[in-house]
């Protein structure tokens with residue numbers, strides 16, 4: 199996901215740090231939802247929706263009841279009123295309490311853990327959020343699912359947390375002047391009486407609820423290209439179709455780039471959709487929604503498109519198991535977008551982007567006491583959309599690439615995706631894969647970049663030692679606090695007659711340490727990290 203605006207947030211300071219940070223969501227480990235079938239009826243004359251959700255579920259243990267998240271109708275008149283919950287033609291005595299729908303299991307004692315059970319929930323109401331019913335910038339009525347982080351349950355009865363992934367289908371009954379987009383492959387479009395149409399989309403891969411959506415609007419649709427028979431489509435408002443089609447036509451080259459870099463694209467189609475969303479872009483699985491104003495016919499949204507396309511692998515297919523590990527989505531999408539720019543427009547283009555990110559992380563660290571990526575004290579999930587999960591997470595990957603080298607890094611990224619595709623992971627799962635792939639212990643690396651609040655800064659003082667024909671480099675870690683960082687650092691020694699500057703790699707491990715580097719002639723300058731591999735503020739001075 200990409201925000202429209204950068205918001206700097208203030209967090210409270212805490213010394214608490216925990217490798218197995220878990221968010222507050224009360225998980226139901228006894229059940230596994232396999233599939234949601236969402237039937238939704240949309241109207242022109244009112245914002246009321248009719249919903250019928252059939253879920254396929256397996257029980258891992260004997261339980262008396264389970265619950266789904268669903269926002270209950272409140273005193274503003276919005277929210278969902280549940281009409282019935284059925285199992286096997288039997289009406290169940292459900293309870294809808296504090297936005298949770300508790301469903302009793304009438305066959306508790308006979309639960310068969312190998313069997314799949316099916317329940318159907320019928321409900322009606324005006325969504326409080328999650329399905330945004332509004333007018334687009336051309337004044338036309340539109341419906342767009344906008345679920346991040348946990349707003350799916352404003353309009354769908356679901357377990358609204360990324361740990362519980364399921365396949366889904368949407369069967370939408372709407373006035374026939376809307377075109378409906380949904381996850382996965384189009385199964386059916388059928389005209390009904392009364393100028394209405396039924397549209398059925400189905401996704402065969404498990405998804406987190408944050409990316410299960412539909413969109414309904416008057417769209418112009420273009421099939422731009424295809425990749426291994428997977429259609430790449432653009433869905434845009436007819437009024438600006440020329441500009442929007444032109445911008446979205448970037449998608450095939452971006453998609454091919456990431457398919458090469460990571461793995462085969464995981465879904466049945468890729469539709470880039472102009473929409474009315476609160477975010478700049480939202481990576482909904484196989485139908486990405488973009489802010490309607492992001493498309494201007496000048497292709498200024500190339501990085502946005504790249505970011506959302508990366509999420510199809512990282513975030514949608516390999517999803518974080520816990521909200522505090524969101525960097526596994528956002529850090530990956532941010533970094534791989536930079537890599538796309540590196541390989542498409544050159545290393546300098548990437549470095550510029552990485553430097554901007556460094557400033558953002560540095561500003562965040564200066565204005566917030568807590569700059570750990572994994573920070574379980576954050577309770578409001580919207581506060582996770584910060585420079586740590588995006589830019590610091592991206593920098594972590596860049597530094598890991600420097601630590602391991604390109605070959606091992608990309609081998610590891612592919613192996614991590616291979617292992618966790620259509621599944622969930624925590625940071626420690628990623629660490630384990632990178633350790634196995636590289637044969638290196640990386641505990642120190644992940645600990646300092648995920649769980650330490652400080653950011654490293656370094657003061658370097660150098661002088662030439664003519665009697666030894668060496669350059670002496672004194673390095674002092676100057677960041678606030680007691681933590682000592684470890685990192686490899688490239689030192690570039692610039693001498694008058696050399697064809698190219700000499701680059702030596704040193705390993706920083708102490709608060710203060712001195713290195714001596716062979717140099718037959720006195721250098722006129724020393725540069726540190728000239729290839730921009732480190733999230734580091736560095737000052738270099740010539741000593742006496």
Ligand SMILES: [Zn+2]
Pocket residue numbers: 199200481505509527528531
């Ligand atoms: Zn994102």
